[in-house]
Amino acid sequence: NQLIDDEKIISEGRRQSAKKGGKAKAEHYIPVKKEVIRLLLKNVPSDGGWQKRIVAARAIEQELMKFVTEMKHQNSGLDLNVDELIQTVVRWGREDSEVRAAYEATVRVKVGKKLA
Numbered sequence: 463n464q465l466i467d468d469e470k471i472i473s474e475g476r477r478q479s480a481k482k483g484g485k486a487k488a489e490h491y492i493p494v495k496k497e498v499i500r501l502l503l504k505n506v507p508s509d510g511g512w513q514k515r516i517v518a519a520r521a522i523e524q525e526l527m528k529f530v531t532e533m534k535h536q537n538s539g540l541d542l543n544v545d546e547l548i549q550t551v552v553r554w555g556r557e558d559s560e561v562r563a564a565y566e567a568t569v570r571v572k573v574g575k576k577l578a
Contacts (some may be wrong), residue, residue, distance in 0.1 A: 489542045490514070490541075491540070492543070493533060494530060494542060495554060495558060495561055497529045497561065498526060498551055498554065498564070499561060499564040501525055502518060502519070502522060502564045503567065503568065505522055506518075506567075506568040511567075511568045511569050511570045512568060512569045513569070513570055514569065515555050515569055516548065516552055518565065518568060519547075519548045519551040519552050520548060522551075523547060523548055526547060527544055528576065530542055530544055530547065
C-alpha cells in the first residue's frame with residue numbers, strides 16, 4: 463500500500479515536471495508565432511488575400527526563415543526545424559488561435575466551405 467502511494471507521488475511529480483517543460487518550450491515559439499502573424503498581415507495580397515493557407519505560408523517563408531535563424535542564435539532553446547517551417551506554420555494555423563485568426567483575416571474562404 464505504501465509502495466503504491468509512493469509511486470503515485472513520483473508519477474505526479476513527473477507529470478508536473480513534464481507540464482513545466484512543455485510550457486517553457488512553448489514560450490520559445492511565441493516570438494516566432496508573432497512574426498508569422500505580422501508577416502501574414504503585412505504581405506497579404508491586395509486582391510482579397512491568398513487562396514490557400516499553404517500559399518500564404520510559402521509567401522512568408524523566406525522572411526520567416528531569416529527571423530528564425532536570428533532567433534536561434536539568440537535563443538538556444540528554440541528547436542524549430544527550418545526544413546519543416548511551412549508545415550509548422552500551417553499546423554499553427556489550425557492549432558493556435560492567434561495564428562488561426564491571422565490566417566482567417568488573410569486567406570480567402572470559398573463560399574460553402576467550412577472553416578477548419
